[in-house]
Each structure stands twice: as structure tokens, then as C-alpha cells.
Amino acid sequence: MRIVFAGTPDFAAEALRKLIESEHEVVLVLSQPDRPSGRGRKLKASEVKQTALSAGIKVLTPLTLRRSKGLEETAEAIEAMKAADADVLVVAAYGLIIPQEVLDIPRGVSPEHPEIKAVNIHGSLLPAWRGAAPIARAIEKGDAETGITLMQMDAGLDTGPMLMEESVPITEKDTAENLTRELSELGAEMLLRYLDDPNAYPPRAQPQGATYANKLSKEEGRIDWGQSAQEIACRIRAFNPAPGCFFSLNDEVLKAWMAAADSGKTSLAPGTVISSDAKGICVACGGGTVLRLTRLQRPGGKKLDVRDFLSGHSIKAGEVFK
Missing domain, CATH: 3.40.50.170 (Formyl transferase, N-terminal domain)
Structure with missing residues (x-):
């Protein structure tokens, strides 16, 4: 034809x-x-x-x-x-x-x-x-x-x-x-x-x-920690590679490129870091659910697996993501 x-x-x-x-x-x-x-x-x-x-x-x-x-x-x-x-x-x-x-x-x-x-x-x-x-x-x-x-x-x-x-x-x-x-x-x-x-x-x-x-917008990329871990994980994967999902820590905007809902439960306030190690950064989310972040990026930096990210950027339990 x-x-x-x-x-x-x-x-x-x-x-x-x-x-x-x-x-x-x-x-x-x-x-x-x-x-x-x-x-x-x-x-x-x-x-x-x-x-x-x-x-x-x-x-x-x-x-x-x-x-x-x-x-x-x-x-x-x-x-x-x-x-x-x-x-x-x-x-x-x-x-x-x-x-x-x-x-x-x-x-x-x-x-x-x-x-x-x-x-x-x-x-x-x-x-x-x-x-x-x-x-x-x-x-x-x-x-x-x-x-x-x-x-x-x-x-x-x-x-x-x-x-x-x-x-x-x-x-x-x-x-x-x-x-x-x-x-x-x-x-x-x-x-x-x-x-x-x-x-x-x-x-x-x-x-x-x-x-x-509808077309994706950058504004939709801001993570709402009040949502369930599953909802956040799906959005992070959906917005990868563009426009990306993001959140704030100590006035620095970080991008999240990969995450998964964890099987654990928590009573901590949404956005609170539960633990942080080479396997992932566990964060409290809505409904007592837990999200495990596994790939992150700092402003102007490269996308890094959590092990490499934490080697140059400390995130501790108890810190709160906005």
C-alpha cells in the first residue's frame, strides 16, 4: 500500500x-x-x-x-x-x-x-x-x-x-x-x-x-503523602520518565523515580521516614501504609538507586517529607 x-x-x-x-x-x-x-x-x-x-x-x-x-x-x-x-x-x-x-x-x-x-x-x-x-x-x-x-x-x-x-x-x-x-x-x-x-x-x-x-502536568507530580502507598507508587511509575514525581526535604526538592508499596503498617504521620537503608527509604503514607523509595534524584544530579543516593545524601528516620 x-x-x-x-x-x-x-x-x-x-x-x-x-x-x-x-x-x-x-x-x-x-x-x-x-x-x-x-x-x-x-x-x-x-x-x-x-x-x-x-x-x-x-x-x-x-x-x-x-x-x-x-x-x-x-x-x-x-x-x-x-x-x-x-x-x-x-x-x-x-x-x-x-x-x-x-x-x-x-x-x-x-x-x-x-x-x-x-x-x-x-x-x-x-x-x-x-x-x-x-x-x-x-x-x-x-x-x-x-x-x-x-x-x-x-x-x-x-x-x-x-x-x-x-x-x-x-x-x-x-x-x-x-x-x-x-x-x-x-x-x-x-x-x-x-x-x-x-x-x-x-x-x-x-x-x-x-x-x-488527560495529558500529564508537572503540578500533578508533587507527591501527596496522604494518599496510600499503592497510589503513590503507581503515580511515580506512571510519571517516569516525564514529568516525574517530586517531594521536598529541608527546602530541597527531590525526585522519585521508582517505588513500591511495602507490606508493613505504621502509625506515623504521612511523610515521616520510617527507615533508610540500601534496600530503600520507607515512608509513612495515608491509611497507615508504607512506601519504599528505591530510585531518587537530587537537583542537578543523576538518577540513582537508593544505595548510591544515600552514600552521598543522608536521610534519617524521623525526618519528614513534604
Whole structure:
């Protein structure tokens, strides 16, 4: 098939890489504009853009695909899609709203299903966690599983008919980082299976009971020690690698990158350090539960396992985290 691909982060780049290696032809790529990155705030191309350019594929980076809000670059992108004469638009974590005008441009995946013109790789088991941060929100909520849904795109927010769906378990060691990597590989594999035989996967309506995955904010990262240890541990893993969870000790802001609920109970006030050793820093949480912090970071420092962190930064029982 002739494919126009729209995506931005590495989650999407994995699917693009697999498409490039396949018998299908990627004729045009859309991605978000270059963004400032790193301490020097130099402009950096998205993972999708870098992948496409390395393969010699044309890339366009409009700020919007809505004609009413866009300028010449929006019109150029839409005309380029029309000229690409594609069978299907594949979308993965693109980050921009795609209007119906754009969704209607491709021919369709097959004569039997000409209505399927745009296919989205979504990182959840729809209708759960529609929206911007499905993988992180599933971890934060403590879901037992998540997965990938391939869906026929419409103008709604992840509301289109489902084409394929596969699940993976969420373990207590999973972070958003490693789970995103796992799901990106699964999504790429599912996409190729679908495109090789789209008639084998007819569209079906999503069931009722949708939930929504709002974008993560830095403000949400502050740890509330009044929550249960399990709730805090899930949020720490969900916010790893970004934006990160944090707390204060003696006017210093520390980041927590890994933690787990401990089996112990305590009567100490939430935020109080119970013990501190190479196995972890145990902290009192809401409901008498105990959290064991195992990976931390000081301002300007590296992420360190608790053994290495404590060797250069003493934390004692009785101290209180804010």
C-alpha cells in the first residue's frame, strides 16, 4: 500500500521504521515542528522526522492541519497529501487534531472497505483511556492490563471503530518508559498484520464505558503523602520518565523515580521516614501504609538507586517529607 504516516515521538517512530522495512511504501510523513530540547534549548527534530529523513522520505511539519487556523504550510501539507495518492493515512501519537477533510483524502485500505482511510495506533484497550496519555494513566490508575487498539479514525477523540486489539499485563515494575517501548513494538507488529490483510479485520463499534487520559502536568507530580502507598507508587511509575514525581526535604526538592508499596503498617504521620537503608527509604503514607523509595534524584544530579543516593545524601528516620 501507499501510506502517508503522521506521528511524532519514538512510540510512533517504531511503527514508521517497520513500515519502511516492509513491502509497503511510505510516500509522505507528517510530524510536529522541531522543539527546543536539552539545557541549551536547541531545536531538535522529532524521532519520526529523523527516521523519515534518514530513509529519504519527505517530511512536513505544519503547526496545524485545520485550514481555519493554518497558513501556507497547512495548505501545503493538505495538497501534498492529495498529491501523494495514498491508500491510507497511518497515525500514531501525532499530537495534532486531524480534521475530516484530511481523513477523507486517502483512497481506502481495500475495495471492500473504502471507508477505512485512516488508521490510528492507540496505546490502550479502547474505550478505556482515550486521549493524550493512555499508557501513563493506565499505570497511575493501577490497571492490571493495557494494550494496543488499531482503530479507524474519525473526527472524534479516539471514538472510531476498532480494527484490532491486543492486551499486555501491567506489572509492579513497569514504568511509562518501558511499557511505552513494549507497546510501540506491539503496535508496529499489529499494523503490519492489518495492512497485509485488512479484510480479515472488519471494523466494529467500541463498547460503552469510555475513560479519558488527560495529558500529564508537572503540578500533578508533587507527591501527596496522604494518599496510600499503592497510589503513590503507581503515580511515580506512571510519571517516569516525564514529568516525574517530586517531594521536598529541608527546602530541597527531590525526585522519585521508582517505588513500591511495602507490606508493613505504621502509625506515623504521612511523610515521616520510617527507615533508610540500601534496600530503600520507607515512608509513612495515608491509611497507615508504607512506601519504599528505591530510585531518587537530587537537583542537578543523576538518577540513582537508593544505595548510591544515600552514600552521598543522608536521610534519617524521623525526618519528614513534604
